[in-house]
Amino acid sequence: MTDPRLAELSRLLPGLRLLAEPGDLEHYGRDWTRRWTPAPLAIALPTCADEVQAIVRWANARHVAIVPSGGRTGLSGGAVAACGELVLSLERMNRVLEFNPVDRTLTVQPGVTLHAVHEAARSHGLIYPVDFAARGSCSIGGTIATNAGGIRVIRYGNTREWVGGLKVVAGNGELLDLNRGLIKNSSGYDFRQLLIGSEGTLGIVVEATLKLTDPPPSxxxxxxxxxxxxxxxxxxxxxxxxxxxxxxxxxxxxxxxxxxxxxxxxxxxxxxxxxxxxxxxxxxxxxxxxxxxxxxxxxxxxxxxxxxxxxxxxxxxxxxxxxxxxxxxxAPRRPYKNDVSVRISAVPAFLHDMQALLAHEYPQIEVVWFGHIGDGNLHINVLRPEGMAEEAFIAQCDHVTRLLAETLQRHGGSISAEHGIGLVKRAYLESTRSPAEIALMQGVRGVFDPNGILNPGKLFAAAGTPRAC
Amino acid sequence: MTDPRLAELSRLLPGLRLLAEPGDLEHYGRDWTRRWTPAPLAIALPTCADEVQAIVRWANARHVAIVPSGGRTGLSGGAVAACGELVLSLERMNRVLEFNPVDRTLTVQPGVTLHAVHEAARSHGLIYPVDFAARGSCSIGGTIATNAGGIRVIRYGNTREWVGGLKVVAGNGELLDLNRGLIKNSSGYDFRQLLIGSEGTLGIVVEATLKLTDPPPSxxxxxxxxxxxxxxxxxxxxxxxxxxxxxxxxxxxxxxxxxxxxxxxxxxxxxxxxxxxxxxxxxxxxxxxxxxxxxxxxxxxxxxxxxxxxxxxxxxxxxxxxxxxxxxxxAPRRPYKNDVSVRISAVPAFLHDMQALLAHEYPQIEVVWFGHIGDGNLHINVLRPEGMAEEAFIAQCDHVTRLLAETLQRHGGSISAEHGIGLVKRAYLESTRSPAEIALMQGVRGVFDPNGILNPGKLFAAAGTPRAC
Known part of the structure; x- marks a missing residue:
């Protein structure tokens, strides 16, 4: 801890665990993408909302960028720390806090895995229906930050529909208690919904109240x-x-x-x-x-x-x-991934164009695709041929992604169905969101995080904010 | 049309219907609340999104406040125009535009009534499940602006869950095409969700794509x-x-x-x-x-x-x-209304305190209450005794509402379950939303509507904005 900023943080929060060994920096500095070299300043592992709030306030005062970090199973670089950021890992905030049988809600800390949420719900005869393959490793906070979808969306919808309340430390250091599990609450802007899917750029989830439901029939x-x-x-x-x-x-x-x-x-x-x-x-x-x-x-x-x-x-x-x-x-082949969606009714025409594009642009390259057809969501995995250099491969894939983004735009689709934009797709955001929308997003970000300390460079390039790459 | 601003608007949009007769001003200047004397500048009745956009741009240039107006069945004064605003009525934008059988969506203009949406869905063997008593008069745009709830929330949720896409003219004059009916779309902040329930203070809905579903069994x-x-x-x-x-x-x-x-x-x-x-x-x-x-x-x-x-x-x-x-x-008694909610598990304790409060504060006054117990939502109707002056009656009710708001705050509830804040409840917003949240709301409003022309004075007092009362 030779960095004077870290020494100050340690003085402020003597009980806070801080890691800065090379192995820790590498482990916590990356997610399931492998495109960036991890280079965080350090890792902070708070155990409560107060500590998270204190860290965010300190980061505002010292202009230190923060990367909120869950299970780091993301596929868009949303949890990558490659530019000297402080990784704020929620992994020690991993407790199930309360089951309420009348409200049929489960209140949890953000570092709980999706699998642990499933188990806790099941132990009370109910289910939390959001589900996907990374369930054992991903954190519930991360699923909220990306509005995770998965394999049951056709029946149950996305994460967005299953969050009844959120406690969040906003980028400005305020602790917000959003919606508090109310079913009906028409009292102004629903920031709970705004935070869901905001990829750690507006606030850090420190507690979530999840809605549960009856198990489906056999x-x-x-x-x-x-x-x-x-x-x-x-x-x-x-x-x-x-x-x-x-x-x-x-x-x-x-x-x-x-x-x-x-x-x-x-x-x-x-x-x-x-x-x-x-x-x-x-x-x-x-x-x-x-x-x-x-x-x-x-x-x-x-x-x-x-x-x-x-x-x-x-x-x-x-x-x-x-x-x-x-x-x-x-996974061992480290595929280049696209995660795209269109309306169900647009799937046939989009697939036609997409297949033609991929066949033309990747003549010598194996492309594996699959997806959630009932949601209009396709996953495309491009596999690097053995003899091809990684840099050239990614450059070619990025080129095809740009063409794919144009195809999506023609079909009214999205360049990110469920993985999020992160670092990987920020260059293509304009294919899905208009310049007017992106300008409003940046404006809203400025309201929640005036110093731009939360996950700078994710979602959109962070002009004028500190430590963006 | 002696006002030079209106003459200018007429020159800009020669086809735009503008009304300014006293009867029109009174008719369009109020909603189902009867507390304010209607006093709009005029009524504009556009027929398409382009006209709405042109009006909003003109209003920005001339600093004219706009009150977006649907069926005006609201109970919180959200559609009241009592301060020389231009009422922008969506009643001529009342067409069902498209049914898509594969996506199972209905795309409609904002002035369509909820009842007409029900009928259109039914004609295709599906349902739009949001429902409440004002269905024949309320506009779908208004239900979106207040995130309307109603009598089927226990089974189907609020309006929020049934909107797949929104076209909106933001306060800054930009036309936004939000989410476009996608089921999965993790591409930054979900402004569709932010707009739902924003009571006409961020943008004006000019088109909505509604999700339909199978009818329930018998x-x-x-x-x-x-x-x-x-x-x-x-x-x-x-x-x-x-x-x-x-x-x-x-x-x-x-x-x-x-x-x-x-x-x-x-x-x-x-x-x-x-x-x-x-x-x-x-x-x-x-x-x-x-x-x-x-x-x-x-x-x-x-x-x-x-x-x-x-x-x-x-x-x-x-x-x-x-x-x-x-x-x-x-209705003939013009009751003073409270529309409150708590978590279901908090209903018994809240009801206990609420009944004691009402019995103590309204000893001589008849109070009628009912509600959606499965959502934790109670409607309280206070009836003015025959001999009591209206002003004194409202003053007393406002006093009790303040006490009720304190009670709600203790039980983690909301001062507005489904009617919205509007004018009626803005003084009590702090019982439900923290000062930090309200400051963020005002910041977000400033991003979408920098000149504060959309529904100023609704939701929160509009400091520094033109024509707020």
């Missing part, structure tokens, strides 16, 4: 093989009309190949270009008959080539692994 | 008579656990007396202090048995004294009228 999981893209939207429309869908996820044969090589078990024989994993309510025999009838209709129409319905929980998990294991199976 | 409507307040929360907990509730509304014998005098039919004999109207899913015999079992259990426990279950649609409507007719039955 469900069934089905894997479908499809002959072509046209079939995909037809099957989706059919299944949505006939069943109560909890998830409707698709992936390509490329994706399947990777996940099988990574240890998953093949569930349908033969070569098929597209697959769908779907989960739907199956409370009684009627629901199960409806599912079978929908499947048989799709088969007769030639929209599906084959299908499997899970006969046990283990088999359901095995089918899900085919979809959920994709990201992990690709 | 439902049943039940009226219950209850012996005391303790029973109310017990019956609610029981019914919520056993049934899928669509609505759970309660009212007092006082309220019943008014609605019966107004022409509704008595459905349960005898005197009972409290009543509940509840509607719940009854798709099959199992659901109906569960409802009967829950009712019988409540009867055995002494939590309900009597009950009726509707045997037909007409009877269901008659039971609903007992609850929905209350506001209308009181």
């Amino acid at each position: 469900s069934q999981v089905m894997l479908l093989a499809l002959p072509d893209m046209e079939a995909l939207m037809r099957v989706f429309a059919l299944f949505r009309a006939q069943l109560t869908l909890q998830a409707f996820e698709f992936f390509t044969d490329h994706a399947l190949r990777h996940v099988l090589a990574h240890g998953a078990q093949r569930a349908i024989d033969g070569d098929h270009p597209y697959y769908v994993v779907t989960e739907f309510d199956a409370a009684d025999a009627g629901d199960q008959e409806a599912a079978l009838a929908a499947f048989e209709h799709a088969l007769e129409q030639g929209w599906v080539s084959d299908g499997v319905i899970a006969q046990s929980g283990a088999q359901a998990a095995a089918l899900w692994r085919l979809r959920e294991g994709i990201t992990e199976s690709l | 439902s049943q409507v039940m009226l219950l008579a209850l012996p005391d307040m303790e029973a109310l929360m017990r019956v609610f907990a029981l019914f919520r656990a056993q049934l899928t509730l669509q609505a759970f509304e309660f009212f007092t014998d006082h309220a019943l007396r008014h609605v019966l005098a107004h022409g509704a039919q008595r459905a349960i004999d005898g005197d009972h202090p409290y009543y509940v109207v509840t509607e719940f899913d009854a798709a099959d015999a199992g659901d109906q048995e569960a409802a009967l079992a829950a009712f019988e259990h409540a009867l055995e426990q002494g939590w309900v004294s009597d009950g009726v279950i509707a045997q037909s649609g007409a009877q269901a409507a008659a039971l609903w009228r007992l609850r929905e007719g209350i506001t209308e039955s009181l």
Whole structure:
């Protein structure tokens, strides 16, 4: 702690854990992106909201940039500290504070993992329905900062709909207690909603009151093989009309190949270009008959080539692994990722243009894509060929991303469906948000964080703020 | 049109309808509150977003205050124009623009009534689930400006959850196309959510894309008579656990007396202090048995004294009228209204304090209250005694509202559950939002509306802005 600013912070908060060893700087300075070299000033690990507030006030006084840090599973560089920032890790604020059975809410600290929230809800006979593959590592604060979506959005919506109250330390150092779990509260601007998805640029979540709900009825999981893209939207429309869908996820044969090589078990024989994993309510025999009838209709129409319905929980998990294991199976290749969305009705036309673009721009490069078709959300993973230098690869991918952003703009889509903008996509923000909107965003940021100390350089370039890169 | 500013506006927009007759000024200058004397400058009735934008730009240049105006059914003075403002009525922008069957969205202009939205959704086999008694008169733009709640919040949430996209003319004159109906869009601050509930102080809604959903299964409507307040929360907990509730509304014998005098039919004999109207899913015999079992259990426990279950649609409507007719039955008395909320778990303790407060402060004054108990939302209607002067009556009610606000603050509640702050409650905003939050609200308002031309004086006093009263 030779930096005099850190010495001062230690004097202010004698109980605060501060780390500055090289290994710590590297560990806490990056997220699941690997594009930047971690270079934080130090790591602060507060244990309560008061300490967070004191750190933010100190940072304002000393013009030190802060990177709020959760599970660092983000894919857009939102938690990267590469420019001498203080990483403010919430990992020691990891307690479930209260379950309220009447309000059916769970109040938690921000460092609790999504998995721990699921477990706590389940122990009270309820569920917290936001879910995705990083559940064991991501922090609930991070899911709020990015308005995380995931695999159940089609049924339950995004994180935004499940946050009843937020305690936040704003960039100006004020502790805000937003909405306090009220169901109805029409008393001016809903800053709770503004903070959700703001990627740590307006405030730091220090406590969240999450809404819980009843578990869904028993469900069934089905894997479908499809002959072509046209079939995909037809099957989706059919299944949505006939069943109560909890998830409707698709992936390509490329994706399947990777996940099988990574240890998953093949569930349908033969070569098929597209697959769908779907989960739907199956409370009684009627629901199960409806599912079978929908499947048989799709088969007769030639929209599906084959299908499997899970006969046990283990088999359901095995089918899900085919979809959920994709990201992990690709991780060693450190793919370049796009995470895009359009309205569901725009999916066919967008897919047509997107496929043409990718085929043209990546002739020698493997592209794996999959996604949440029921939300209009596609994940594109571009794999660097062995002989290609990383810098050249990223330059080419950035070029294609710019073309992809133009395609999205034509189709009214978004360059970031659920990962956030962070560092990775800030150059493309104008494809999704107009200059007028971006100017208003910067204005609002200036209101909450007048000195620009919170996550500078994330979301948009931080002109005039300290320590932005 | 002797005012030179209006002459200029007419030259700028030759096709714009402008009204300035005394009858028009009175008609468009007030909402369902009757506390202020309407005194607008004139009424502008644009027919498209471009005209709205041109008016807002002109108003910025000439420092003319604008009051955005929908159905004017508001109860907080949010649409009152009493200080020479230009009323910008959206009533000519009243078309349903598009139904999208794949996205299941309805795109509408802001002047469409809630009832017309219901009808349009129904014609496509879907529903727009936000609903309340003013449905025939209120405009959809107004419901968005106040994040309207209503009688189905327990099942479907507030307006906030049903808006997929908003086109807005911001106070600075920019036309914003917010979120464009995307289900997943993590690309910076969600201004759509910020605008919802902002009471016309940040921007004017010129188009909305509403999410629709499947109609619920068949439902049943039940009226219950209850012996005391303790029973109310017990019956609610029981019914919520056993049934899928669509609505759970309660009212007092006082309220019943008014609605019966107004022409509704008595459905349960005898005197009972409290009543509940509840509607719940009854798709099959199992659901109906569960409802009967829950009712019988409540009867055995002494939590309900009597009950009726509707045997037909007409009877269901008659039971609903007992609850929905209350506001209308009181309207001729022009009651002083409070619209408050707490968390559901705080209802019993808050009700205890509230009843004591009202009994003490209004010894000679009739108070009628009812509400959405499943959302923690209570409506209090105070009736002016015949001999009492209006000014003295309002002064007394304002005094009690201040005490009520303190009570709410102790219980973590809100001074405005669903009506908005407007003019009526701005003096009490600090009981619900902290000074730090209010300062941030004013800062955000300054970003969207730097000249303070949109609805000045609403929500908070408009220091330094033109034409605030």
